[in-house]
Amino acid sequence: xxxxxxxxxxxxxxxxxxxxxxxxxxxxxxxxxxxxxxxxxxxxxxxxxxxxxxxxxxxxxxxxxxxxxxxxxxxxxxxxxxxxxxxxxxxxxxxxxxxxxxxxxxxxxxxxxxxxxxxxxxxxxxxxxxxxxxxxxxxxxxxxxxxxxxxxxxxxxxxxxxxxxx
Amino acid sequence: xxxxxxxxxxxxxxxxxxxxxxxxxxxxxxxxxxxxxxxxxxxxxxxxxxxxxxxxxxxxxxxxxxxxxxxxxxxxxxxxxxxxxxxxxxxxxxxxxxxxxxxxxxxxxxxxxxxxxxxxxxxxxxxxxxxx
Numbered sequence: 551x552x553x554x555x556x557x558x559x560x561x562x563x564x565x566x567x568x569x570x571x572x573x574x575x576x577x578x579x580x581x582x583x584x585x586x587x588x589x590x591x592x593x594x595x596x597x598x599x600x601x602x603x604x605x606x607x608x609x610x611x612x613x614x615x616x617x618x619x620x621x622x623x624x625x626x627x628x629x630x631x632x633x634x635x636x637x638x639x640x641x642x643x644x645x646x647x648x649x650x651x652x653x654x655x656x657x658x659x660x661x662x663x664x665x666x667x668x669x670x671x672x673x674x675x676x677x678x679x680x681x682x683x684x685x686x687x688x689x690x691x692x693x694x695x696x697x698x699x700x701x702x703x704x705x706x707x708x709x710x711x712x713x714x715x716x
Numbered sequence: 717x718x719x720x721x722x723x724x725x726x727x728x729x730x731x732x733x734x735x736x737x738x739x740x741x742x743x744x745x746x747x748x749x750x751x752x753x754x755x756x757x758x759x760x761x762x763x764x765x766x767x768x769x770x771x772x773x774x775x776x777x778x779x780x781x782x783x784x785x786x787x788x789x790x791x792x793x794x795x796x797x798x799x800x801x802x803x804x805x806x807x808x809x810x811x812x813x814x815x816x817x818x819x820x821x822x823x824x825x826x827x828x829x830x831x832x833x834x835x836x837x838x839x840x841x842x843x844x845x846x847x848x
Contacts, residue, residue, distance in 0.1 A: 563786040564750065564847055567768050597774040601753075601763050604770040604785060614785070620820070623787055623848065627819055634790045635819060638848030642786060664771045664783040664821075686760070693758070693835060696777045 555612035563642045566613045567603075574610055576602035581657050582689070585669050585681040586701055595699040597689065600660055608659065611650025615642050617662045624667075657683060678703050750793075752842035753782050757826065757835035764838075778826035778833030786847050787819040793845025799826040799836035819848060
Protein backbone atom coordinates (compact mmCIF):
# COMPACT_ATOMS: atom_id res chain seq x y z
CA UNK A 551 0.00 0.00 0.00
CA UNK A 552 1.33 3.42 -0.93
CA UNK A 553 1.51 5.87 1.93
CA UNK A 554 1.25 9.51 1.05
CA UNK A 555 3.65 11.85 2.81
CA UNK A 556 1.87 14.76 4.49
CA UNK A 557 2.93 18.29 3.53
CA UNK A 558 5.89 18.59 5.85
CA UNK A 559 7.46 21.92 4.96
CA UNK A 560 7.43 23.90 8.20
CA UNK A 561 7.04 20.81 10.39
CA UNK A 562 9.89 20.14 12.79
CA UNK A 563 12.21 17.55 11.22
CA UNK A 564 12.21 15.42 14.37
CA UNK A 565 8.42 15.18 14.24
CA UNK A 566 8.67 14.08 10.60
CA UNK A 567 11.05 11.31 11.65
CA UNK A 568 8.60 10.21 14.31
CA UNK A 569 5.87 10.05 11.65
CA UNK A 570 8.14 8.05 9.37
CA UNK A 571 9.05 5.59 12.10
CA UNK A 572 5.39 4.97 12.77
CA UNK A 573 4.27 4.71 9.15
CA UNK A 574 7.15 3.47 6.97
CA UNK A 575 8.78 0.06 6.78
CA UNK A 576 12.55 0.02 7.23
CA UNK A 577 14.56 -0.41 4.03
CA UNK A 578 17.77 -2.39 4.44
CA UNK A 579 20.06 -1.57 1.53
CA UNK A 580 22.93 -3.77 0.44
CA UNK A 581 25.02 -0.70 -0.36
CA UNK A 582 27.68 0.76 1.89
CA UNK A 583 30.49 3.27 1.38
CA UNK A 584 34.11 2.45 2.13
CA UNK A 585 36.39 5.44 2.54
CA UNK A 586 39.72 6.57 3.84
CA UNK A 587 40.40 9.95 5.36
CA UNK A 588 43.57 11.50 3.92
CA UNK A 589 43.89 13.42 7.19
CA UNK A 590 44.20 10.10 9.06
CA UNK A 591 46.67 8.13 6.93
CA UNK A 592 47.29 5.48 9.59
CA UNK A 593 43.61 4.80 10.31
CA UNK A 594 41.90 1.74 8.84
CA UNK A 595 39.33 2.16 6.09
CA UNK A 596 35.97 3.34 7.40
CA UNK A 597 32.67 1.86 6.26
CA UNK A 598 29.50 3.96 6.31
CA UNK A 599 26.29 1.93 6.59
CA UNK A 600 22.97 3.68 5.77
CA UNK A 601 20.34 3.50 8.49
CA UNK A 602 17.23 1.53 7.37
CA UNK A 603 14.79 4.11 8.81
CA UNK A 604 16.66 6.91 7.06
CA UNK A 605 16.66 4.95 3.78
CA UNK A 606 12.88 4.57 4.08
CA UNK A 607 12.57 8.35 4.42
CA UNK A 608 14.86 8.93 1.43
CA UNK A 609 12.88 6.61 -0.83
CA UNK A 610 9.55 7.96 0.40
CA UNK A 611 10.33 11.61 -0.32
CA UNK A 612 8.97 14.78 1.24
CA UNK A 613 10.68 14.22 4.60
CA UNK A 614 14.40 15.01 4.48
CA UNK A 615 15.85 18.50 4.04
CA UNK A 616 18.18 19.36 1.14
CA UNK A 617 21.75 18.21 1.72
CA UNK A 618 22.92 21.82 1.40
CA UNK A 619 21.22 22.52 4.75
CA UNK A 620 23.69 20.20 6.44
CA UNK A 621 26.62 21.90 4.77
CA UNK A 622 25.42 25.25 6.12
CA UNK A 623 25.08 23.82 9.62
CA UNK A 624 28.59 22.39 9.38
CA UNK A 625 29.90 25.80 8.31
CA UNK A 626 28.18 27.42 11.29
CA UNK A 627 29.62 24.83 13.67
CA UNK A 628 33.13 25.35 12.33
CA UNK A 629 32.93 29.11 12.75
CA UNK A 630 35.16 30.33 15.59
CA UNK A 631 33.05 31.29 18.60
CA UNK A 632 30.22 28.90 17.71
CA UNK A 633 27.99 28.28 20.73
CA UNK A 634 24.83 26.71 19.38
CA UNK A 635 22.87 26.33 16.17
CA UNK A 636 20.36 29.10 15.55
CA UNK A 637 19.47 28.34 11.91
CA UNK A 638 17.81 24.97 12.54
CA UNK A 639 14.31 26.25 11.76
CA UNK A 640 15.45 27.93 8.55
CA UNK A 641 17.65 25.10 7.28
CA UNK A 642 16.04 21.91 8.58
CA UNK A 643 12.38 22.54 9.36
CA UNK A 644 11.20 25.29 7.00
CA UNK A 645 13.18 24.45 3.86
CA UNK A 646 11.34 22.49 1.18
CA UNK A 647 11.82 18.73 1.76
CA UNK A 648 13.49 16.85 -1.07
CA UNK A 649 11.55 14.56 -3.37
CA UNK A 650 11.75 10.78 -3.37
CA UNK A 651 15.14 9.40 -4.37
CA UNK A 652 16.27 6.13 -5.88
CA UNK A 653 18.52 3.95 -3.76
CA UNK A 654 21.55 5.12 -5.74
CA UNK A 655 20.61 8.79 -5.36
CA UNK A 656 20.09 8.23 -1.65
CA UNK A 657 23.61 6.84 -1.29
CA UNK A 658 25.01 9.87 -3.12
CA UNK A 659 23.05 12.16 -0.80
CA UNK A 660 24.32 10.25 2.22
CA UNK A 661 27.93 10.54 1.08
CA UNK A 662 27.54 14.30 0.82
CA UNK A 663 25.80 14.47 4.20
CA UNK A 664 27.73 12.04 6.41
CA UNK A 665 31.23 11.76 4.96
CA UNK A 666 33.63 14.70 5.35
CA UNK A 667 33.68 16.96 2.31
CA UNK A 668 37.46 16.74 1.95
CA UNK A 669 37.08 12.99 1.37
CA UNK A 670 34.51 13.01 -1.44
CA UNK A 671 34.87 16.44 -3.06
CA UNK A 672 37.85 15.61 -5.28
CA UNK A 673 38.13 11.88 -4.71
CA UNK A 674 38.19 11.24 -8.47
CA UNK A 675 41.39 13.25 -8.78
CA UNK A 676 43.23 11.62 -5.88
CA UNK A 677 46.32 9.58 -6.67
CA UNK A 678 44.76 6.55 -5.01
CA UNK A 679 41.14 5.56 -4.46
CA UNK A 680 39.82 6.87 -1.18
CA UNK A 681 36.11 6.17 -1.52
CA UNK A 682 34.24 3.18 -2.95
CA UNK A 683 30.54 2.38 -3.08
CA UNK A 684 30.11 -1.35 -2.77
CA UNK A 685 27.76 -3.99 -1.47
CA UNK A 686 28.06 -5.57 1.95
CA UNK A 687 28.95 -8.88 0.31
CA UNK A 688 32.10 -7.28 -1.10
CA UNK A 689 33.46 -6.49 2.35
CA UNK A 690 35.87 -8.98 3.93
CA UNK A 691 33.88 -11.85 5.36
CA UNK A 692 35.57 -11.71 8.75
CA UNK A 693 36.31 -8.79 11.07
CA UNK A 694 39.26 -10.52 12.71
CA UNK A 695 41.70 -8.07 11.14
CA UNK A 696 39.30 -5.12 11.04
CA UNK A 697 41.92 -2.55 12.00
CA UNK A 698 44.01 -3.51 8.96
CA UNK A 699 41.35 -2.91 6.32
CA UNK A 700 42.48 -0.71 3.46
CA UNK A 701 40.97 0.08 0.09
CA UNK A 702 42.71 -1.94 -2.57
CA UNK A 703 44.91 0.58 -4.48
CA UNK A 704 44.03 -1.14 -7.75
CA UNK A 705 40.35 -0.70 -7.18
CA UNK A 706 38.36 1.90 -9.07
CA UNK A 707 34.78 2.90 -8.40
CA UNK A 708 33.42 0.45 -10.91
CA UNK A 709 35.52 -2.45 -9.63
CA UNK A 710 35.07 -2.45 -5.91
CA UNK A 711 37.17 -4.50 -3.63
CA UNK A 712 38.94 -4.29 -0.32
CA UNK A 713 42.35 -5.54 0.52
CA UNK A 714 42.71 -7.10 3.92
CA UNK A 715 46.22 -6.12 4.90
CA UNK A 716 47.36 -7.87 8.05
CA UNK B 717 -6.03 6.43 32.07
CA UNK B 718 -6.28 6.57 28.33
CA UNK B 719 -3.19 6.23 26.17
CA UNK B 720 -1.82 9.41 24.64
CA UNK B 721 -0.79 9.94 21.02
CA UNK B 722 1.97 11.94 19.45
CA UNK B 723 0.58 13.86 16.52
CA UNK B 724 3.12 15.99 14.69
CA UNK B 725 3.78 19.00 16.87
CA UNK B 726 1.37 18.06 19.61
CA UNK B 727 1.23 15.43 22.32
CA UNK B 728 -2.41 14.86 23.16
CA UNK B 729 -4.55 12.47 25.14
CA UNK B 730 -7.70 10.80 23.89
CA UNK B 731 -9.75 12.99 26.15
CA UNK B 732 -10.60 11.25 29.42
CA UNK B 733 -8.92 13.88 31.54
CA UNK B 734 -10.89 16.71 33.04
CA UNK B 735 -9.77 19.96 34.55
CA UNK B 736 -6.49 20.15 32.66
CA UNK B 737 -5.15 20.60 29.14
CA UNK B 738 -5.54 17.61 26.84
CA UNK B 739 -2.55 18.40 24.65
CA UNK B 740 0.89 19.90 24.82
CA UNK B 741 3.17 21.21 22.10
CA UNK B 742 6.16 18.92 21.73
CA UNK B 743 8.41 21.96 21.93
CA UNK B 744 7.78 21.76 25.64
CA UNK B 745 9.30 18.30 25.79
CA UNK B 746 12.75 19.83 25.88
CA UNK B 747 15.92 17.91 26.55
CA UNK B 748 14.39 14.45 26.28
CA UNK B 749 15.81 11.56 24.27
CA UNK B 750 16.31 12.88 20.75
CA UNK B 751 18.52 10.19 19.22
CA UNK B 752 18.88 6.49 19.89
CA UNK B 753 20.33 3.47 18.18
CA UNK B 754 20.79 -0.24 18.74
CA UNK B 755 23.34 -1.80 16.42
CA UNK B 756 25.71 -4.70 16.11
CA UNK B 757 29.43 -4.46 15.43
CA UNK B 758 30.53 -8.09 15.71
CA UNK B 759 30.22 -10.52 12.77
CA UNK B 760 28.16 -8.44 10.34
CA UNK B 761 27.85 -4.74 11.08
CA UNK B 762 24.05 -4.29 11.34
CA UNK B 763 21.75 -1.49 12.48
CA UNK B 764 18.87 -3.15 14.35
CA UNK B 765 16.74 -0.11 15.26
CA UNK B 766 17.12 3.63 15.64
CA UNK B 767 15.54 7.05 15.69
CA UNK B 768 17.04 10.17 14.13
CA UNK B 769 20.06 8.37 12.63
CA UNK B 770 21.11 8.55 8.97
CA UNK B 771 24.08 6.21 9.06
CA UNK B 772 26.72 4.59 11.24
CA UNK B 773 30.34 4.71 10.20
CA UNK B 774 32.32 1.65 11.22
CA UNK B 775 35.71 3.12 12.11
CA UNK B 776 37.47 -0.07 13.22
CA UNK B 777 37.19 -2.71 15.91
CA UNK B 778 34.69 -1.51 18.50
CA UNK B 779 34.35 1.94 16.98
CA UNK B 780 31.16 3.35 15.48
CA UNK B 781 30.04 6.90 14.71
CA UNK B 782 26.25 7.25 14.34
CA UNK B 783 25.28 10.40 12.39
CA UNK B 784 22.14 12.37 13.26
CA UNK B 785 19.43 13.45 10.81
CA UNK B 786 18.19 16.34 12.94
CA UNK B 787 21.32 17.95 14.37
CA UNK B 788 21.54 18.62 18.06
CA UNK B 789 21.84 22.24 19.17
CA UNK B 790 25.58 21.73 19.77
CA UNK B 791 27.91 19.03 21.04
CA UNK B 792 27.00 19.55 24.70
CA UNK B 793 24.44 16.78 25.09
CA UNK B 794 24.32 13.74 27.32
CA UNK B 795 25.15 10.32 25.90
CA UNK B 796 24.11 7.09 27.58
CA UNK B 797 25.58 3.88 26.24
CA UNK B 798 25.80 0.21 26.85
CA UNK B 799 27.55 -2.61 25.01
CA UNK B 800 27.79 -6.33 25.34
CA UNK B 801 29.79 -9.06 23.77
CA UNK B 802 29.96 -12.79 23.82
CA UNK B 803 33.66 -13.36 23.95
CA UNK B 804 35.25 -10.81 26.22
CA UNK B 805 34.62 -8.29 28.90
CA UNK B 806 33.39 -5.33 26.91
CA UNK B 807 32.41 -1.96 28.27
CA UNK B 808 31.07 1.12 26.56
CA UNK B 809 32.99 4.31 26.14
CA UNK B 810 32.16 7.55 24.36
CA UNK B 811 34.38 9.63 22.19
CA UNK B 812 33.67 12.70 24.29
CA UNK B 813 37.12 12.38 25.77
CA UNK B 814 38.77 13.08 22.43
CA UNK B 815 36.29 15.68 21.26
CA UNK B 816 34.70 13.50 18.59
CA UNK B 817 31.11 14.44 19.44
CA UNK B 818 29.48 17.25 17.51
CA UNK B 819 25.94 18.36 16.79
CA UNK B 820 25.81 15.92 13.88
CA UNK B 821 27.51 12.78 15.17
CA UNK B 822 28.53 11.00 18.35
CA UNK B 823 31.12 8.32 18.92
CA UNK B 824 30.44 4.92 20.39
CA UNK B 825 33.29 2.72 21.39
CA UNK B 826 33.43 -0.76 22.85
CA UNK B 827 36.61 -1.72 24.63
CA UNK B 828 37.84 -4.90 26.25
CA UNK B 829 39.54 -5.37 29.60
CA UNK B 830 42.84 -4.26 28.08
CA UNK B 831 41.29 -0.96 26.93
CA UNK B 832 41.59 -2.08 23.30
CA UNK B 833 38.80 -1.65 20.78
CA UNK B 834 36.66 -4.79 20.54
CA UNK B 835 33.49 -5.38 18.55
CA UNK B 836 30.32 -5.54 20.62
CA UNK B 837 27.48 -7.86 19.73
CA UNK B 838 25.10 -5.09 20.78
CA UNK B 839 25.94 -1.41 21.03
CA UNK B 840 23.21 0.94 22.23
CA UNK B 841 23.37 4.70 22.70
CA UNK B 842 20.88 7.45 23.37
CA UNK B 843 21.25 11.22 23.43
CA UNK B 844 19.40 13.64 25.64
CA UNK B 845 19.57 17.34 24.89
CA UNK B 846 18.16 20.03 22.66
CA UNK B 847 17.74 19.86 18.90
CA UNK B 848 18.85 22.46 16.37
